[in-house]
Amino acid sequence: MSIEELKIEIAKKVLETDDEDLLSEIEMLLNYNEKVVLEELPKHVQEGIKRGLKQAEEGKLTPHDEVMKRYAKYL
Structure with missing residues (x-):
C-alpha cells in the first residue's frame, strides 16, 4: 500500500467514526511535533x-x- 493509499484509508476511517475519544487521540498524535x-x-x-x-x-x-x-x- 502506498503512502497516499494509506492516507485515504485513514481519512475514510476518521470520517466514519463517531468515537470522540479516538478522534481526540488522533488529534493529539497529529499535533505532537x-x-x-x-x-x-x-x-x-x-x-x-x-x-x-x-x-x-x-x-x-x-x-x-x-x-x-x-x-x-x-x-
Missing part, C-alpha cells in the same frame, strides 16, 4: 530499548494475545 531521540533518553532507558530490540530481532517475543490470555485473570 517532538520526536523522542534515543540519545536524549537516560542511559538505562537507552539500554533497555536496545535490549528489547535485540530480543525482538532474535524472535524472543511473546504475542500480545498470549500475554493477554495469561494475565486476563489479574485484570
Whole structure:
C-alpha cells in the first residue's frame, strides 16, 4: 500500500467514526511535533530499548494475545 493509499484509508476511517475519544487521540498524535531521540533518553532507558530490540530481532517475543490470555485473570 502506498503512502497516499494509506492516507485515504485513514481519512475514510476518521470520517466514519463517531468515537470522540479516538478522534481526540488522533488529534493529539497529529499535533505532537517532538520526536523522542534515543540519545536524549537516560542511559538505562537507552539500554533497555536496545535490549528489547535485540530480543525482538532474535524472535524472543511473546504475542500480545498470549500475554493477554495469561494475565486476563489479574485484570
